[in-house]
Amino acid sequence: CADVCPRDAIIFNERYEAHIDKEKCIECGACAKVCPFSAIANRKRPCVIACKVDAITTKEGEVAAIDYDKCISCGACVTQCPFGAITDISFITDVIDIIQGSENNEKYKVYALIAPSISSQFTYAKLGQVISGIKKLGFNSVVEVALGADMVSYNESLELVEKGVLTSSCCPAFVDYIKKNFPHLEKYVSHNLSPMGTIARYIKKLDPGCKTVFIGPCTAKKAEAQLSKVSEYVDAVITFEELQALFDSKDLDITTLEEEVLDNASYFGRIFARSGGLADAVREGLREHGVTEDKFVFKPIVCDGIEACRMALLKLSRSPEVLGGNFIEGMACAGGCIGGAGCLTQGRKSRSGVDKYGMEANEKTIKGAISALKE
Structure with missing residues (x-):
């Protein structure tokens, strides 16, 4: 162990017992790897x-x-x-106050904005029953944030063509990571709001005075909702865990409820929930805008987790040529949004479940979903 230590941090006493000098140790783990007795443990x-x-x-x-x-x-x-x-900081009491203050949606309407990753949650019930449960809590309407994802990918695809190189703005943790560690790369971050901010802005314009509550897997969304460019559109954020807590507080067994339909978005908006979904949606956006490969070659770099994001950003710091792509899809959580900290269960989720949920959408194109919205 002493031979492999790069800082000479391991010394032996007169009884030939090894000791680690904490002042010199850099916790590289080299000594633990070669110890034949497993006497050195890296306990973090x-x-x-x-x-x-x-x-x-x-x-x-x-x-x-x-x-x-x-x-x-x-x-x-x-x-x-x-x-x-x-x-994480909870805004669940704020949501209760918003619902109660609406006076049964007579004073103002309360909209629940549901993240597309809901497809991997509440596996003990049907999605339609979850939607019914949310309305039972006092929400006037339930809207898919996946529709906001459709809007974002449709606009982001054109922004990519215009700028030549772009990083996604959908994951607030990824955007915050750029600001804190790669501020010189902020110029590449998409100017579009996240799907949450985009759909909330649309609803606020459609129904001035209403209240919007985002419900999803992401704790970083709570910080995003405090940003000046977002706070005027999003009134509160809670996680899926906190939604379950609201169900429990009402002794609401959602498995006994009738199913309600949730069908606002396209396949591509719904697959934002998993790693690679955003890149697929931007590719579709380019196709629907008529941007062919002879005009622009789409080269996405899909980053699954913050460590993969770091590697891509380091390459982009040198040059887009070193990156080897022109669009970075940055997801801080492994697997994408379905791996968020606010999920009901932790661990790797199946992307096939997300794709299945996407295939159930009536609208198969981004333009179709947006057009239906305008109608």
Whole structure:
């Protein structure tokens, strides 16, 4: 172990017992890998291991602390903490106040904006029953954020052609990561609002004075909703976990409810929920705009998780040629939105389930979904 240590941090006493000098150790793990007795263990807190942006450190007294100058609010630490010591800020009481303040939607209407990743949630009930349950809570209408995704991909495809190189703006944790670690690359970030902001803006214009509540898997959406360019459109954000808590608070067994239809978006808007879905949608947007390969060659770089995002951004920092592509789809959570920290269950979700949900959409084209909206 002493031979492989790059900082000479391992010393032996007179009894030939090895000791690690913490002042010199850089925790590279080289000694642990070669120890034939497995006497050296790399014991890190689960939250530290989960955080891929090195935002969690241990201070004096072994107290963990979050560096908010680095944190991107992805929620990875929340899901991995075995003690429940880390929680995301909850706006569930704000949502209750919004619903009660509407006076049964007479004073103003309350819209639930449902993320497309709902297809991988509430597996104990049918999606139509979940929609019925949401209305039972006091929401006037339930709208697919996937429709906002249709709008974004349709506009983003043209923005890509105009700029030549673009990074997605849909994942707030990814955008925040760029701002904090690659500020010189902000010029490449799409100017479009996220699907959440886009559909909320549309509803606010359609129904001035209404209230909108985003419900999804993403803890970073709570931070996004506080941004000045978004806060005027989105009144509150809760996760799928918190939606389940609202069902429980009402003793609402959604499996007993009739099914309601949720069909606002296209196949391409719905597959935003999984890694690669956004790139597929932008490709479709280019096709529907009549942008052929002789005019523009689409070269997407799909980044599944923040570590993959970092590698792509490092390459783009050198040049678009080194990147080898012209569009970065950045998803901070592994698997995409279906791997978000606010999901009911953690772990890898099947992309086939998302695609199946997409195939059930009546509208098979982005333009078709947007046209139906205008009607």
